[in-house]
Amino acid sequence: MHNIIIDTLGSDKGASAIIDGAKLILDEFQNVKLTLVGDEELVKKSGLDLSRVKIIHTTETITNYDNPVEAFYKKPNVSIFKAFEEASKEDNIGLISAGNSGALMVSAIRYLLDEKKTRPCMAAILPNMAGGFTCLVDTGASIDCSSSQLVEFAHLGSDFMKYTYKIDAPRVGLLSNGAEPTKGNKLVKETHKILNDDKYINFVGNIEGNAALSGKCDVLVCDGFAGNQVLKNSEGMATNLITEIVKYGKKSGGAKEGVAMEIVAHLMQTYDFESLGAGIMLGARKMVMKCRGSSGAKAIRNAAHILVNIAENKTIYDGEDKRGN
Amino acid sequence: MHNIIIDTLGSDKGASAIIDGAKLILDEFQNVKLTLVGDEELVKKSGLDLSRVKIIHTTETITNYDNPVEAFYKKPNVSIFKAFEEASKEDNIGLISAGNSGALMVSAIRYLLDEKKTRPCMAAILPNMAGGFTCLVDTGASIDCSSSQLVEFAHLGSDFMKYTYKIDAPRVGLLSNGAEPTKGNKLVKETHKILNDDKYINFVGNIEGNAALSGKCDVLVCDGFAGNQVLKNSEGMATNLITEIVKYGKKSGGAKEGVAMEIVAHLMQTYDFESLGAGIMLGARKMVMKCRGSSGAKAIRNAAHILVNIAENKTIYDGEDKRGN
Numbered sequence: 001m002h003n004i005i006i007d008t009l010g011s012d013k014g015a016s017a018i019i020d021g022a023k024l025i026l027d028e029f030q031n032v033k034l035t036l037v038g039d040e041e042l043v044k045k046s047g048l049d050l051s052r053v054k055i056i057h058t059t060e061t062i063t064n065y066d067n068p069v070e071a072f073y074k075k076p077n078v079s080i081f082k083a084f085e086e087a088s089k090e091d092n093i094g095l096i097s098a099g100n101s102g103a104l105m106v107s108a109i110r111y112l113l114d115e116k117k118t119r120p121c122m123a124a125i126l127p128n129m130a131g132g133f134t135c136l137v138d139t140g141a142s143i144d145c146s147s148s149q150l151v152e153f154a155h156l157g158s159d160f161m162k163y164t165y166k167i168d169a170p171r172v173g174l175l176s177n178g179a180e181p182t183k184g185n186k187l188v189k190e191t192h193k194i195l196n197d198d199k200y201i202n203f204v205g206n207i208e209g210n211a212a213l214s215g216k217c218d219v220l221v222c223d224g225f226a227g228n229q230v231l232k233n234s235e236g237m238a239t240n241l242i243t244e245i246v247k248y249g250k251k252s253g254g255a256k257e258g259v260a261m262e263i264v265a266h267l268m269q270t271y272d273f274e275s276l277g278a279g280i281m282l283g284a285r286k287m288v289m290k291c292r293g294s295s296g297a298k299a300i301r302n303a304a305h306i307l308v309n310i311a312e313n314k315t316i317y318d319g320e321d322k323r324g325n
Numbered sequence: 326m327h328n329i330i331i332d333t334l335g336s337d338k339g340a341s342a343i344i345d346g347a348k349l350i351l352d353e354f355q356n357v358k359l360t361l362v363g364d365e366e367l368v369k370k371s372g373l374d375l376s377r378v379k380i381i382h383t384t385e386t387i388t389n390y391d392n393p394v395e396a397f398y399k400k401p402n403v404s405i406f407k408a409f410e411e412a413s414k415e416d417n418i419g420l421i422s423a424g425n426s427g428a429l430m431v432s433a434i435r436y437l438l439d440e441k442k443t444r445p446c447m448a449a450i451l452p453n454m455a456g457g458f459t460c461l462v463d464t465g466a467s468i469d470c471s472s473s474q475l476v477e478f479a480h481l482g483s484d485f486m487k488y489t490y491k492i493d494a495p496r497v498g499l500l501s502n503g504a505e506p507t508k509g510n511k512l513v514k515e516t517h518k519i520l521n522d523d524k525y526i527n528f529v530g531n532i533e534g535n536a537a538l539s540g541k542c543d544v545l546v547c548d549g550f551a552g553n554q555v556l557k558n559s560e561g562m563a564t565n566l567i568t569e570i571v572k573y574g575k576k577s578g579g580a581k582e583g584v585a586m587e588i589v590a591h592l593m594q595t596y597d598f599e600s601l602g603a604g605i606m607l608g609a610r611k612m613v614m615k616c617r618g619s620s621g622a623k624a625i626r627n628a629a630h631i632l633v634n635i636a637e638n639k640t641i642y643d644g645e646d647k648r649g650n
Contacts, residue, residue, distance in 0.1 A: 064505065129565050140502050143510045177465050177553035180389065185468045185550045209557030213565060225510045228502035229554050232534030237562035240454050240538060241592060248591050259584040266573050267566060 001033050001052075002311050003092040004304055008038030009061045009079040010099025012293045015039060018098065019046045021300025026052055028301065029308055035092065037083040058082050061099070068102035072110065080104060084111040087286050093311040094287030096303045098295040104281070104288065105141050112284040120283035121153050122224070122290060123160065124231055127270060130215025135161050135170075138224040139231050139279055145223035147190040150174075154201050156282035157219035164310055165218070173207035173217030175226055181206065187223065195221075238271045278303045287311075326358050326377075327636050328417040329629055333363030334386045334404040335424025337618045340364060343423065344371045346625025351377055353626065354633055360417065362408040383407050386424070393427035397435065405429060409436040412611050418636040419612030421628045423620040429606070429613065430466050437609040445608035446478050447549070447615060448485065449556055452595060455540025460486050460495075463549040464556050464604055470548035472515040475499075479526050481607035482544035489635055490543070498532035498542030500551055506531065512548065520546075563596045603628045612636075 004025070008018040015038050022034055026049050033052040036043050040057040044050070060077040062068065071078060080099045084107035087095040097104060101122070108120045122141040128134045137157040142149060154172050161170035174192055176184040181192050183206060195203040204217050212220060212230050222230070242264055249260025278299060281288035287310055289303035329350070333343040340363050347359055351374050358377040361368050365382040369375070385402040387393065397406060405424045409432035412420040422429060426447070433445045447466040453459045462482040467474060479497050486495040499517055501509040506517050508531060520528040529542050537545060537555050547555070567589055574585025603624060606613035612635055614628035 129568065143502060175554070177468060177550055177557075185548075188550075209554040210561030210564070212558055212561060214561065223510075225502055225513075226551065226554055229500070229534040229551055230558055232502075233537055233555055233558045234562045236535030236537060236539065237559045238566060239535070241563060241566045241596070243454065244592060244595060245588055248588060255580070256584050256587075259581050260588060262581075263570055263573060263585060263588060267569060270569060271566070 001031055002029075002308055003033050003035060004307055005035040005037065005083050005086050005092050005095040006300065007079045007083040007095070007097035007099055008036050008043070009059070010097055010293070011291075011295055012098075013296055015042055016046070017296050018300055019043060019048065020297035021295075021304075022046075022053075023048055024297055024301040025304045029304065032304065032308060035086055037079045037086065056082055056086060062103045064100070066100075066103075068100065068106045071103065072106050078103065081107050084108065087288070088112055092286070094289065094307045096289045096291060096300060096307070098291040098293055098300070101141060101290065104290055108281060108284045108288060112286050112288070114283055114285055117156075117283040118149060118152060120281045120288075121149075121156060122279040123157060123282050124227075124279055126213055126231075126234070128213045128215035132215055132218070133165065134213055134215065134217060135219045136212075136227055136230060137219065137221060137282065138227050140224040140228040141279075141281075142224045143228075144225070145187065147187060147194055150187070150191040150221055150223065151194050151198065152283070154195055154198070154203075154219065154221045157221065158201060160280070160282055161218045167218055169202040170218035171204045171216070172201050172219045172221060173204050175212065175220055175222035175230065176206035176208065179206050179208060191221070235271075238267070242267055278306070280306070326356055327354075327633055328358050328360060328379075329632055330360040330362065330408050330411050330417050330420040331625065332404045332408040332420070332422035332424055333361050333368070334384070335422055335618070336616075336620055337423075338621055340367055341371070342621050343625055344368060344373065345622035346620075346629075347371075347378075348373055349622055349626040350629045354629065357629065357633060360411055362404045362411065381407055381411060387428045389425065391425075391428075393425065393431045396428065397431050403428065406432050409433065412613070413437055417611070419614065419632045421614045421616060421625060421632070423616040423618055423625070426466065426615065429615055433606060433609045433613060437611050437613070439608055439610055442481075442608040443474060443477060445606045445613075446474075446481060447604040448482055448607050449552075449604055451538055451556075451559070453538045453540035457540055457543070458490065459538055459540065459542060460544045461537075461552055461555060462544065462546060462607065463552050465549040465553040466606075467549045468553075469550075470512065472512060472519055475512070475516040475546055475548065476519050476523065476526075477608070479520055479523070479528075479544065479546045482546065483526060485605070485607055486543045492543055494527040495543035496529045496541070497526050497544045497546060498529050500537065500545055500547035500555065501531035501533065504531050504533060516546070560596075563592070567592055603631070605631070 008015045035054045037056045040055045058077045062078045080103045088111040121138040123137040124139045135157045137153045158170045249257040279290035291299045333340045360379045362381045365380045383402045387403045405428045413436040446463040448462040449464045460482045462478045483495045501513045574582040604615035616624045
């Protein structure tokens with residue numbers, strides 16, 4: 001039995017959305033049991049199969065106004081902190097939370113930091129145009145970075161793609177404003193030189209923004225500020241185009257509207273940010289899935305699916321290519 | 326007669342593509358004459374109406390391996406430098422070049438810098454989801470920036486949208502990784518405070534990457550590294566989705582393929598990066614349009630169209646909304 005810890009508080013949609021996700025998981029994965037951190041009464045009333053559920057009761061959450069480091073010491077009952085404390089024990093394959101990113105990072109550093117690492121980073125696995133996936137790292141956990149941090153991200157991303165996607169020598173690219181090695185801000189130019197000399201990294205050089213998801217690299221390295229832009233901008237642009245197609249379909253009406261909606265459904269499956277948008281924390285001793293604040297039941301179920309696959313040494317998504325190529 | 330200076334060298338497609346653009350301009354705008362900087366013989370053989378063309382002969386160009394500052398002193402015959410020298414005189418409404426960005430910046434600083442400014446910046450005017458346009462600044466001219474530079478970009482962008490798009494108090498947003506004022510890298514946090522206190526700026530706060538082109542602001546401020554990501558990532562994502570629709574159409578065949586191609590045509594018109602992708606240099610004494618290296622005749626014609634509209638105090642695109650809303 002795989003034990004997965006889920007922080008049921010922290011979703012913008014409320015605890016019931018997360019608990020609905022827990023139900024999907026228990027229904028689908030018979031070899032999974034759950035440790036739910038949150039309101040005991042709510043969980044008990046939810047109709048879950050309690051024979052496979054352990055509850056750690058708390059109703060305390062962290063707000064966007066709390067400083068995560070201060071909160072860690074002053075509010076030990078916050079669900080995220082309790083979930084990480086539990087994850088630091090044996091007998092679990094990882095943790096899922098849709099809570100505050102800062103609190104997740106603080107908890108990971110206190111409870112789960114790999115001793116050889118400076119701090120964990122957050123990766124996102126995004127579909128690329130070559131039909132595969134690109135690991136974008138960091139997506140926002142470390143906003144101001146040094147070059148040595150970026151190099152660490154390169155190693156973490158490369159190892160992750162090697163072990164979970166079974167890619168022999170993952171191609172690592174560095175996000176920049178031009179392909180030439182002389183292009184980039186100070187941080188990128190410095191990092192470029194170090195990665196170039198790193199014999200453990202299959203460095204393929206600078207990658208420009210328009211090629212971020214082209215499939216030219218398996219790991220795309222950047223600081224958390226830039227990575228956040230790539231992630232959110234890609235999503236924003238996808239939403240813009242999809243909205244435009246819906247409008248066009250409605251204006252046209254009839255059979256054309258039908259085809260437009262088919263295309264929208266296809267694109268939404270290909271660029272399904274709810275499935276793919278979960279962040280994966282790298283550099284921690286346990287797998288941590290950070291779902292978005294807006295996550296619903298499906299996102300929680302998908303995060304568990306990834307944890308189970310990793311625990312069973314399968315490639316993520318079972319090698320199933322979501323792009324249908 | 327409006328005189329427009331065009332650097333005919335510097336396009337990846339060769340001088341003939343730019344000269345074809347010059348032909349489009351002369352055909353369409355009877356009140357425009359051109360000063361073409363480039364190979365005299367080639368221009369003379371091209372069949373242009375030479376009664377409205379002045380030629381400044383040179384065949385020298387700058388390469389990506391040249392340092393633009395050194396080249397400025399060592400290679401005075403480079404077409405970009407000669408074009409800017411000409412632009413610094415009276416009797417012209419601006420300059421169009423598809424050449425090297427670094428060389429454009431150096432030339433602008435030497436020949437056209439507004440005395441009150443530190444250095445010019447490059448803006449891009451992008452279609453947004455609200456049916457209007459957002460001025461993104463800087464798009465890559467200044468890669469490592471200080472907060473005072475970002476504040477200057479805010480003023481330049483705000484003035485531009487006020488005078489050319491006739492927007493009374495342009496809403497200025499600051500690109501960040503979160504909406505809250507506490508979110509951002511060091512540079513963004515510092516800039517946020519200054520913009521907040523600037524009574525000449527209608528500051529609407531931080532804008533996240535997924536809202537970059539939502540229409541929540543008229544001017545989106547960021548350093549050139551981040552701006553380059555927004556610009557290229559938006560384009561890359563649009564290309565990805567359009568490619569996906571084409572593939573879907575081909576796979577479906579028949580009537581569905583027809584509708585898919587109609588949708589593609591609609592999206593390509595809405596997000597027409599060849600038309601809209603030209604950079605506009607702000608903070609110089611003359612209007613400078615930087616077309617992409619890959620620009621063809623149409624991009625050059627569109628750049629001239631913008632210059633004429635600005636010279637005649639019309640809004641850009643004659644207020645015609647390319648999104649058809």
